[in-house]
Amino acid sequence: MNFDAFWQTHRRFLTGIMGGVVVFFVAEMILGATIQSEWAASQQKIRASSSQLAKQRYGASQVAELRQRSTDLEAWSQSLAQQALPPLRARFAVPASASPAQHYIQETGRLRNELRSWALRQNCEVDESLGLPNVSPTQPAMIARILRGLDVVERVVQLGVLSGAQSIENISIGSRARRSKSKKGGSLLDTIPISIEVVFEPGLATGFLRAILAESGESADGPLGLVGLEVQEIRSKKKERRVILSFAAGELPLEEGGQS
Amino acid sequence: MTRASGLDLGARGVRFVELDSRKGNHKLTRYLSTTRESGESAAQAAALLLGQQKKKSTAVRVGLTGSDVMMRYLPVPEVEDWRLERLMEFEIRELESRSGGSLATSYNLLPVPREVDDEDTMLLSVVREDLLTATIGELGGLDVQGFSPNAVALYNAYLALGDHENSTTLLANFDGGTLDLALVRGSALYFARSVSTELGSAADVLAQTLGTDRARARAVMRKHLDLRLALGERSGPDSERVTRPILHLFEPLPTLLSGVVTLCKAQARLHDLALERVLLTGPSAGTNGLAEFLAARMRVTCNLWNPADMLDPSGLSAADAAELAQDTTASAVAIGLALSVADPDLYALEILPSDARKKRDFNERGIWVVLAGLAAIVFIVMDFIVTSGRAEEAARVAKTMQRQVRAAESSHRQALDLQESVSWQQTLAADLASRASVRASASRMMIFLEAELPATLWMESCRMQLDKGDDFNRPGESIAVLEMNGRGEEGARMPSAVFAAFASRLQTLFPDGEHSVLPSSSNRGGQFTWSLRAVLQDNPSSLDTDELDDNSEGQS
Numbered sequence: 001m002n003f004d005a006f007w008q009t010h011r012r013f014l015t016g017i018m019g020g021v022v023v024f025f026v027a028e029m030i031l032g033a034t035i036q037s038e039w040a041a042s043q044q045k046i047r048a049s050s051s052q053l054a055k056q057r058y059g060a061s062q063v064a065e066l067r068q069r070s071t072d073l074e075a076w077s078q079s080l081a082q083q084a085l086p087p088l089r090a091r092f093a094v095p096a097s098a099s100p101a102q103h104y105i106q107e108t109g110r111l112r113n114e115l116r117s118w119a120l121r122q123n124c125e126v127d128e129s130l131g132l133p134n135v136s137p138t139q140p141a142m143i144a145r146i147l148r149g150l151d152v153v154e155r156v157v158q159l160g161v162l163s164g165a166q167s168i169e170n171i172s173i174g175s176r177a178r179r180s181k182s183k184k185g186g187s188l189l190d191t192i193p194i195s196i197e198v199v200f201e202p203g204l205a206t207g208f209l210r211a212i213l214a215e216s217g218e219s220a221d222g223p224l225g226l227v228g229l230e231v232q233e234i235r236s237k238k239k240e241r242r243v244i245l246s247f248a249a250g251e252l253p254l255e256e257g258g259q260s
Numbered sequence: 261m262t263r264a265s266g267l268d269l270g271a272r273g274v275r276f277v278e279l280d281s282r283k284g285n286h287k288l289t290r291y292l293s294t295t296r297e298s299g300e301s302a303a304q305a306a307a308l309l310l311g312q313q314k315k316k317s318t319a320v321r322v323g324l325t326g327s328d329v330m331m332r333y334l335p336v337p338e339v340e341d342w343r344l345e346r347l348m349e350f351e352i353r354e355l356e357s358r359s360g361g362s363l364a365t366s367y368n369l370l371p372v373p374r375e376v377d378d379e380d381t382m383l384l385s386v387v388r389e390d391l392l393t394a395t396i397g398e399l400g401g402l403d404v405q406g407f408s409p410n411a412v413a414l415y416n417a418y419l420a421l422g423d424h425e426n427s428t429t430l431l432a433n434f435d436g437g438t439l440d441l442a443l444v445r446g447s448a449l450y451f452a453r454s455v456s457t458e459l460g461s462a463a464d465v466l467a468q469t470l471g472t473d474r475a476r477a478r479a480v481m482r483k484h485l486d487l488r489l490a491l492g493e494r495s496g497p498d499s500e501r502v503t504r505p506i507l508h509l510f511e512p513l514p515t516l517l518s519g520v521v522t523l524c525k526a527q528a529r530l531h532d533l534a535l536e537r538v539l540l541t542g543p544s545a546g547t548n549g550l551a552e553f554l555a556a557r558m559r560v561t562c563n564l565w566n567p568a569d570m571l572d573p574s575g576l577s578a579a580d581a582a583e584l585a586q587d588t589t590a591s592a593v594a595i596g597l598a599l600s601v602a603d604p605d606l607y608a609l610e611i612l613p614s615d616a617r618k619k620r621d622f623n624e625r626g627i628w629v630v631l632a633g634l635a636a637i638v639f640i641v642m643d644f645i646v647t648s649g650r651a652e653e654a655a656r657v658a659k660t661m662q663r664q665v666r667a668a669e670s671s672h673r674q675a676l677d678l679q680e681s682v683s684w685q686q687t688l689a690a691d692l693a694s695r696a697s698v699r700a701s702a703s704r705m706m707i708f709l710e711a712e713l714p715a716t717l718w719m720e721s722c723r724m725q726l727d728k729g730d731d732f733n734r735p736g737e738s739i740a741v742l743e744m745n746g747r748g749e750e751g752a753r754m755p756s757a758v759f760a761a762f763a764s765r766l767q768t769l770f771p772d773g774e775h776s777v778l779p780s781s782s783n784r785g786g787q788f789t790w791s792l793r794a795v796l797q798d799n800p801s802s803l804d805t806d807e808l809d810d811n812s813e814g815q816s
Contacts, residue, residue, distance in 0.1 A: 005340045005341070005342055008340070008342035008343075009340075009341065009342040009345075013625075016629065017629075020629075020632070020633060020636065024636045024640070027640050028640055028643065031640060031643075031644050032643070032644075032647060035644065035647045035648050035651050036647065036651075038651045038654075038655065039647065039650055039651035039654050042651060042654035042655045042657070042658040043654055043658075045658035045661070045662060046654065046657055046658045046661055049658065049661035049662050049664070049665045050661065052665045052668070052669075053661065053664060053665055053668060057668050057669070057671065057672040057675075058671060058672050058674075058675030058676070058679075059668070059671055059675075060671050062671075062675050063671050063674045063675045063678060066675055066678035066679060066681075066682055067678055069678075069682050070678055070681050070682050070685060073682060073685035073686060073689055074685055076685075076689050077685055077688050077689045077692055080689055080692035080693050080695075080696055081692055083692075083696035083699075083700075084692045084693075084695035084696040084699075085692070085695070188684065188687055188688045188691060189688070189691055189692070209702075209706065210706065213699055213702055213703045213706060214703075223696075223699065224699075225695065226698055226699050226702070227695055227698055227725065227726050228698070228723075228724065228725035228726065229698070229702055229722075229723065229724040229725070230721070230722070230723040230724075230725070231721055231722045231723070232721050233720045233721045233745075234720075246725065248695065252688070253688070
């Protein structure tokens with residue numbers, strides 16, 4: 001039987017079979033297409049996830065360790081801050097119920113009068129400005145900064161006067177301090193720089209220095225925030241020795257992200 | 261082993277044969293026959309007969325005879341089977357369009373040897389489909405395997421059980437008013453036909469002549485009819501009284517039988533035929549003197565032929581065997597029908613109504629297509645389920661892994677944030693430590709100076725401040741640096757040695773004294789001056805993240 005005879009004899013059957021086969025494959029393709037594409041997509045996701053998981057990453061144990069380290073460092077910073085940063089005494093803090101500007105004026109006025117008068121009575125002349133800016137600040141944040149610096153100034157002036165200083169000059173309370181976020185150089189602390197020049201007769205500076213160092217360390221009022229100290233040579237003509245002190249007042253900053 | 265059944269719906273009775281066939285050996289297993297009641301059709305009688313049997317029959321082949329079936333002989337070209345099929349389909353459509361009704365047909369090439377006829381002849385058997393449908397309906401629940409002309413059944417019986425004598429033989433099945441004829445030679449079929457005769461009315465004619473009813477007339481015929489009267493032989497007065505009124509009905513028989521040869525010559529185009537013998541069979545074949553009558557008139561040998569004699573009757577019950585013995589030649593067609601089913605090598609001419617043919621086609625071929633379709637659907641469904649399962653599993657795994665990736669990324673981000681925080685805290689702590697160290701260092705230095713500064717060395721100035729630690733091998737750090745300047749007492753002895761000893765003692769106070777304390781001195785014009793630069797602060801960075809950076813390697 002040649003092909004033509006075979007075809008003619010079984011044409012209907014073969015046509016049916018071919019139709020069935022076509023329908024089968026079409027149905028298989030239609031049904032398989034969606035499932036296959038879903039399967040392929042899932043496989044792609046699995047490959048992508050495997051690739052992601054193969055990367056080196058910090059795990060939960062490292063997170064716990066880092067968290068513990070962060071906590072330890074925070075506690076350590078708190079401890080160091082108590083040694084390095086002068087605390088703000090209550091009367092220099094702006095009460096919540098008072099106007100910052102009014103409190104500033106009252107406190108600086110009182111201090112000018114009381115502290116300078118007391119110093120003069122001890123034969124010590126104190127810089128009239130007490131390091132305050134020529135123009136009174138109006139912004140609450142700036143007021144708080146100046147008052148914090150003034151707190152340190154008052155304590156140092158008292159020590160100077162009590163140590164027999166001739167005069168206390170060039171008091172400066174910096175209104176701004178640069179704060180760097182960088183690890184390299186600069187400080188993360190937003191501090192108020194304070195500098196004071198205390199003038200003594202030769203031979204009297206040592207006691208002042210001893211008092212300053214003691215005050216900075218073990219005083220009940222807490223550290224003064226001493227960051228610089230310069231004892232200059234004796235000026236022969238004036239028979240005086242100048243001690244230039246640098247302080248930094250401030251508080252622990254809030255870490256970016258809210259962590260203190 | 262094949263079990264097959266044949267059902268002969270005769271003019272006066274029905275006969276049912278069931279036989280087992282194995283490797284050409286045929287064994288009768290059942291034989292049933294009954295006569296038709298008045299007003300009862302043959303199919304109804306068969307349904308009644310078989311319905312009474314406890315044992316259900318297999319699918320039966322039912323015989324067709326008389327005017328119910330038309331047999332046509334068509335010369336066909338010698339072409340491929342599929343062309344022949346197209347040709348016959350066309351022919352059948354033509355017949356249907358002329359008849360105006362549905363026709364059930366079957367056709368097969370006449371098995372005539374090539375040397376007798378150089379052309380092919382197609383035997384086409386045609387029956388009205390409504391007739392078949394009605395017959396099937398009357399047969400009730402009987403499973404009809406198909407229909408075949410009695411003439412073909414006769415031929416198949418001869419093929420399976422005949423002597424295959426190499427002479428032109430006419431097989432004649434007498435059954436009341438119908439006559440089934442098959443002209444054979446050896447195993448070749450030359451011609452087959454079923455015709456109706458006047459013999460069916462013989463009982464009525466005799467009943468009318470004798471003034472009695474048909475049943476009694478039939479009984480009288482069976483007892484006294486003797487066709488030798490037509491040959492001039494004398495018989496008893498009763499025989500003459502019975503035979504003479506109906507003899508004229510038998511007179512055309514020789515002409516009719518001889519005419520078969522003539523028809524065969526014309527329709528099957530077999531020109532050189534000469535009838536050599538006649539084999540009589542069927543319910544009426546045993547009529548007294550019929551064989552002699554036909555032999556005398558046709559001048560050929562006429563013999564009775566009972567195919568049941570050639571079958572193994574051991575499978576029959578005693579009652580069935582007795583019935584078969586009583587019916588003698590009547591069972592020929594039923595046997596031929598059963599053999600047509602049992603032996604696929606016999607001549608096939610099977611007629612079915614279109615519905616039954618479709619049903620059979622479906623059972624034989626369509627069912628496989630349906631099963632293949634079902635298998636394909638099952639495969640698609642299973643494939644869909646399996647693939648869906650794989651896709652769902654993959655999606656689940658992907659989702660799980662994505663969760664793991666998110667968790668890992670979250671942990672990693674947290675660690676990076678914490679690392680940044682730690683770094684920030686370290687910087688802050690280092691700054692605070694530097695600031696705190698200024699006071700501590702200054703205190704220590706003051707105590708040291710008061711205790712250790714030699715009396716011959718005078719300190720003129722000093723400065724302590726936070727400075728960059730680059731000069732002290734601590735780059736990037738803010739450290740407390742002390743600078744002192746002084747001079748030696750005028751006239752003092754070996755001030756440089758005294759200063760060196762002082763500086764050395766100072767260096768011992770610090771772990772890394774050589775790097776922490778940098779002394780220098782000069783002696784110009786008898787004036788000894790000294791300076792000292794020292795870092796007085798330990799490295800505050802006792803906590804760092806280097807260790808963590810190391811640990812992160814290899815973690816995922």
